[in-house]
Amino acid sequence: MSSLPSGTREDSGETKIRVLQLNFNHYEAAHGLLMQTVRELHPDVALISELYRNLASQPWEMDHTAKAAIWFCCKLPFQSIVNNTETGSVVGKVGSIHLYSCYAPSSVSLTNLMDFLPLLIKDAKQHFPVFIAGDFNS
Numbered sequence: 001m002s003s004l005p006s007g008t009r010e011d012s013g014e015t016k017i018r019v020l021q022l023n024f025n026h027y028e029a030a031h032g033l034l035m036q037t038v039r040e041l042h043p044d045v046a047l048i049s050e051l052y053r054n055l056a057s058q059p060w061e062m063d064h065t066a067k068a069a070i071w072f073c074c075k076l077p078f079q080s081i082v083n084n085t086e087t088g089s090v091v092g093k094v095g096s097i098h099l100y101s102c103y104a105p106s107s108v109s110l111t112n113l114m115d116f117l118p119l120l121i122k123d124a125k126q127h128f129p130v131f132i133a134g135d136f137n138s
Contacts, residue, residue: 021133047101049135067103098127102134
């Protein structure tokens with residue numbers, strides 16, 4: 001699990017956002033393991049790819065293919081969803097940090113991957129700081 005500085009302050013003068021990144025691989029049991037892991041590790045945000053099903057009761061956002069998701073799973077509320085219209089990525093913002101959850105399956109053509117990556121890079125260059133995670137199987 002990674003942690004990033006945030007825009008708010010703690011006793012140390014720097015808040016950390018704890019990020020959990022995982023791939024469900026369309027596996028049903030992974031949803032239960034996610035819930036258990038979140039209870040044990042208390043991440044603020046989970047970046048998920050290859051979901052098995054939507055956690056309708058949870059505050060999360062997905063790309064329009066439902067292959068990449070951001071779950072704001074603890075007390076830090078997300079400030080905005082910046083973009084969830086791109087295939088294979090969704091972008092959310094917590095504090096000053098833009099979080100990207102991405103998914104590029106092994107079945108995607110090289111041409112489509114070469115279209116996706118420059119768009120991701122172009123978008124990420126507009127923000128600072130950024131955190132990009134996901135599954136790039138291609």
